[in-house]
Amino acid sequence: MYTMLCAGCGHRTAMTLLDELIGKKRLKEKTILALDVACCSLLIDEVEYDAVMCAHGRVLDVAKGYQSVRKDKCVISYMGDGAAYSIGIEEMIHAARRNDHAFVVVINNGLYSMTGGQIAPTYVGDAAEDDQDAGFRAEKVLSGFPIRYLARAALTDGPNIERARKYLETAMDGYLSGSGFHMVELLSPCPTNYKLNPKDMGEMINGQMTRHYPLGEFVKEGERNPC
Amino acid sequence: MSRKFINGNEAFAYGALAAGLSFYAGYPITPSTDVYELLEREHEQYGVEFVHASSEISAINMVMGASIAGARALTVTSGCGFSLMQEGISYMAADFVPCVILNVMREGAGLGDIPRSQADYDQMTKGGGNGDYHAIVLACSSIRDCMEMPRIAYGLAEKYRNPVIVTYDSDIAHTRENVDIPLQGKADIDRLPYTLRGNSSGTPKLVQNVNYHDPDFTRTLSRKYEEIEREEQRWEAYETEDAEIVLVAYSICACVCRDAVRRAREAGMKVGLIVPVTLYPFPEKAFGELRNCRKIITVELSILKQMRRDVEYATRFRYEYGSVNSLSACPTVADILEIVREEE
Numbered sequence: 001m002y003t004m005l006c007a008g009c010g011h012r013t014a015m016t017l018l019d020e021l022i023g024k025k026r027l028k029e030k031t032i033l034a035l036d037v038a039c040c041s042l043l044i045d046e047v048e049y050d051a052v053m054c055a056h057g058r059v060l061d062v063a064k065g066y067q068s069v070r071k072d073k074c075v076i077s078y079m080g081d082g083a084a085y086s087i088g089i090e091e092m093i094h095a096a097r098r099n100d101h102a103f104v105v106v107i108n109n110g111l112y113s114m115t116g117g118q119i120a121p122t123y124v125g126d127a128a129e130d131d132q133d134a135g136f137r138a139e140k141v142l143s144g145f146p147i148r149y150l151a152r153a154a155l156t157d158g159p160n161i162e163r164a165r166k167y168l169e170t171a172m173d174g175y176l177s178g179s180g181f182h183m184v185e186l187l188s189p190c191p192t193n194y195k196l197n198p199k200d201m202g203e204m205i206n207g208q209m210t211r212h213y214p215l216g217e218f219v220k221e222g223e224r225n226p227c
Numbered sequence: 228m229s230r231k232f233i234n235g236n237e238a239f240a241y242g243a244l245a246a247g248l249s250f251y252a253g254y255p256i257t258p259s260t261d262v263y264e265l266l267e268r269e270h271e272q273y274g275v276e277f278v279h280a281s282s283e284i285s286a287i288n289m290v291m292g293a294s295i296a297g298a299r300a301l302t303v304t305s306g307c308g309f310s311l312m313q314e315g316i317s318y319m320a321a322d323f324v325p326c327v328i329l330n331v332m333r334e335g336a337g338l339g340d341i342p343r344s345q346a347d348y349d350q351m352t353k354g355g356g357n358g359d360y361h362a363i364v365l366a367c368s369s370i371r372d373c374m375e376m377p378r379i380a381y382g383l384a385e386k387y388r389n390p391v392i393v394t395y396d397s398d399i400a401h402t403r404e405n406v407d408i409p410l411q412g413k414a415d416i417d418r419l420p421y422t423l424r425g426n427s428s429g430t431p432k433l434v435q436n437v438n439y440h441d442p443d444f445t446r447t448l449s450r451k452y453e454e455i456e457r458e459e460q461r462w463e464a465y466e467t468e469d470a471e472i473v474l475v476a477y478s479i480c481a482c483v484c485r486d487a488v489r490r491a492r493e494a495g496m497k498v499g500l501i502v503p504v505t506l507y508p509f510p511e512k513a514f515g516e517l518r519n520c521r522k523i524i525t526v527e528l529s530i531l532k533q534m535r536r537d538v539e540y541a542t543r544f545r546y547e548y549g550s551v552n553s554l555s556a557c558p559t560v561a562d563i564l565e566i567v568r569e570e571e
Binding site: 029030041048050051052053054055058062066067069073093094 | 249250252276278280281282284285288289290291292293294295296297298300314315318322416423424425426427431432433434435436
């Protein structure tokens with residue numbers, strides 16, 4: 001599956017985790033996948049769900065419109081860090097402010113990957129170790145709003161992927177059981193644009209990236225953890 | 228049914244409710260805000276989802292989401308807000324998603340100002356966003372038009388799976404009349420086969436650029452717009468059969484020109500009027516019915532000759548042409564009569 005992606009791409013891991021989750025919860029016939037453009041859009045021809053390819057950064061708007069009309073559907077808003085925190089930051093902030101009923105997955109690799117690896121507001125590749133302000137940390141911005149769930153995991157190795165699976169399921173359970181904004185950010189490898197082999201890419205995420213992007217659950221059932 | 232003293236914007240809102248509106252997202256901007264306010268006030272009573280969007284960009288993308296869910300969705304804007312919506316309109320045109328947008332035109336480019344204007348003619352009829360597409364554009368020239376146009380607009384949007392823009396100027400928006408308020412209509416969200424409901428058939432439905440999966444897209448797109456141009460031209464003609472001078476005007480200018488034609492006829496002058504209802508497709512057929520026409524005069528509230536170019540093309544440049552243009556000062560009946568008299 002997901003043969004359109006580069007070797008070692010984190011989207012494949014993320015979508016596989018989502019496929020497993022949707023299968024486990026028997027949601028296939030209820031799922032609508034709202035995809036952002038660029039690398040995310042490569043998934044559209046291989047998914048088994050009804051899907052819409054949204055304008056760059058507008059996934060949460062399209063999902064909001066759809067969910068308002070069909071409240072019983074499982075709408076998955078799936079986007080990269082450019083969409084989530086750069087061109088779509090306004091949409092992200094207001095969706096969190098309204099605590100929209102949403103299930104959001106953000107793939108964060110710190111780059112604009114589709115266009116060749118230009119640095120994004122999330123880039124921390126050359127930041128000093130003690131630089132607390134490097135990159136765009138979603139929890140600093142979003143945990144001030146009345147959202148229900150916010151967590152970050154890394155798609156690097158077995159234990160981290162297991163953690164990602166757990167966070168996605170927790171978010172999905174919350175989303176399905178009621179209302180409110182549920183989001184999981186996944187630190188994701190992009191070996192092609194970092195020009196690293198898979199092992200070094202994983203080490204770079206587990207080292208440099210997670211120093212600036214701590215892993216964990218920042219908001220759970222509406223309760224904030226210190227971040 | 229009740230009778231109310233309402234303006235054009237409010238008539239449009241009631242018209243949309245009668246057409247089965249069930250989702251609205253918008254950002255207030257003068258002179259379109261009455262629609263927003265009325266729906267904000269009455270949406271619960273009508274069971275309409277109302278979203279205060281954080282920008283026009285958000286609003287149009289929410290409308291896209293609601294449309295692909297099967298709702299009759301609406302957003303309403305003016306001027307620079309309409310410019311911000313071009314991204315979403317272009318996406319919906321590319322993806323064959325129906326929707327209705329009301330653009331109550333305001334003066335000038337950039338911020339401009341709030342007086343009456345028809346300066347968005349080219350932006351609406353020639354594209355506005357990126358790429359190869361047209362929105363169908365419907366112009367209202369009376370309060371009654373405002374009430375009836377949403378039904379026509381949703382019908383066309385769903386028939387051709389294409390965005391439809393309804394437009395008028397702030398004089399039509401803010402003129403009040405006693406109007407019968409129609410009963411609320413309902414549009415079943417499952418009525419359209421192409422909306423997304425979840426994959427229960429084994430083959431997922433995808434909303435994306437149609438050319439990604441249509442191998443004959445050139446033909447598909449050409450045929451769609453050819454059919455629209457052939458089948459959907461709408462206009463109203465007044466006293467055109469024997470007219471030597473034919474005025475062309477829409478929205479508030481049409482109201483003024485209608486009076487001018489009546490007065491000119493009383494004075495024995497052979498003057499007629501064509502009021503385009505569809506600005507795209509431009510009603511070329513209206514001009515095929517002219518028998519004695521010598522000169523065509525377009526009256527529009529833009530400094531640049533926007534509609535005039537469509538009139539010239541529609542008539543293959545075979546008449547004399549004149550035009551009345553202004554930033555926002557609407558010509559009076561006396562102004563029009565004087566211009567017509569000079570031509571006699």
